[in-house]
Amino acid sequence: MSIESLIRAIPDFPLPGILFRDITPLLKDARGFRAAIDLFVDRYKGRDIGHVVGIEARGYMLGAPLAYGIGAGFIPVRKPGKLPYSKLSESYALEYGTNSLEIHADALGDGDRVIVIDDLLATGGTAAATRRLLERLGATIESFAFLIELEALKGRDALPDVEVVSFIKY
Amino acid sequence: MSIESLIRAIPDFPLPGILFRDITPLLKDARGFRAAIDLFVDRYKGRDIGHVVGIEARGYMLGAPLAYGIGAGFIPVRKPGKLPYSKLSESYALEYGTNSLEIHADALGDGDRVIVIDDLLATGGTAAATRRLLERLGATIESFAFLIELEALKGRDALPDVEVVSFIKY
Numbered sequence: 001m002s003i004e005s006l007i008r009a010i011p012d013f014p015l016p017g018i019l020f021r022d023i024t025p026l027l028k029d030a031r032g033f034r035a036a037i038d039l040f041v042d043r044y045k046g047r048d049i050g051h052v053v054g055i056e057a058r059g060y061m062l063g064a065p066l067a068y069g070i071g072a073g074f075i076p077v078r079k080p081g082k083l084p085y086s087k088l089s090e091s092y093a094l095e096y097g098t099n100s101l102e103i104h105a106d107a108l109g110d111g112d113r114v115i116v117i118d119d120l121l122a123t124g125g126t127a128a129a130t131r132r133l134l135e136r137l138g139a140t141i142e143s144f145a146f147l148i149e150l151e152a153l154k155g156r157d158a159l160p161d162v163e164v165v166s167f168i169k170y
Numbered sequence: 171m172s173i174e175s176l177i178r179a180i181p182d183f184p185l186p187g188i189l190f191r192d193i194t195p196l197l198k199d200a201r202g203f204r205a206a207i208d209l210f211v212d213r214y215k216g217r218d219i220g221h222v223v224g225i226e227a228r229g230y231m232l233g234a235p236l237a238y239g240i241g242a243g244f245i246p247v248r249k250p251g252k253l254p255y256s257k258l259s260e261s262y263a264l265e266y267g268t269n270s271l272e273i274h275a276d277a278l279g280d281g282d283r284v285i286v287i288d289d290l291l292a293t294g295g296t297a298a299a300t301r302r303l304l305e306r307l308g309a310t311i312e313s314f315a316f317l318i319e320l321e322a323l324k325g326r327d328a329l330p331d332v333e334v335v336s337f338i339k340y
Contacts, residue, residue, distance in 0.1 A: 010255060027243060067235070071200055071204065076197070078227075085192060104194055107198060
């Protein structure tokens, strides 16, 4: 069973010229979904990781089962206005303008060791903004984890001096 | 370890007069998170369920680990504009105006048996819209699953003739 064969390429989404990598066929396939999550679980189990941080929203679909699988807690990094409690915010650049991500101020503290997960590494803008949020809280990032990496966009360059793991590269 | 003690009440979010039930302290607590997911896993394992359908976005944080735990596939029901492929849409009422939810047209078909999960049952509007989406696809809803139920809002009345499970009632 090939995980890669369950990822669908959709032209011109969300904008003209972008080839979107759609993981929903993988998620809905019970064996494929388990195999994808187990890639992450097998990679990270046994390491000293207290929490998995997922980036909204596909990062939740992979990160919450990963947290469950390795016995960690789960922390959502969210789009603006979604978190109800005291929070921190960091901006990142879009093709036009900026957006931001938020995390609860009490989500993590000094000494916490975390994985950050999302479905796809493109330019690394959201991952780098998440890193800034976590460093402001004093947490240590053990690894960034992505199912897919678009290597031409050089997202790793936005994440220096930290482990970056991906399983499917285009 | 009490799951209920890890759910935080936040007054006046997202609107004045609403007491928001914040599950992020539960999610970030590794033992609490595992215990919460295992409530669902223990309830549904061994039943003939092919897919777990999660409602954006907290439904993903509970539904994806549930799918992983019982060996099912995972299907996201999303806010408008997020899904890249051919899709169906259903509207539901808000306090002012309406919103809608979408599902991929090829997510499910005749004979598929699913659980629908979200963190909280309030008026049942989003759950009922999700039910309409699933019925249009020919799927059968084995159960609705919620961590929390706000009983005064009578959300069960919006979900007749189907099993509705919740674990914490206010």
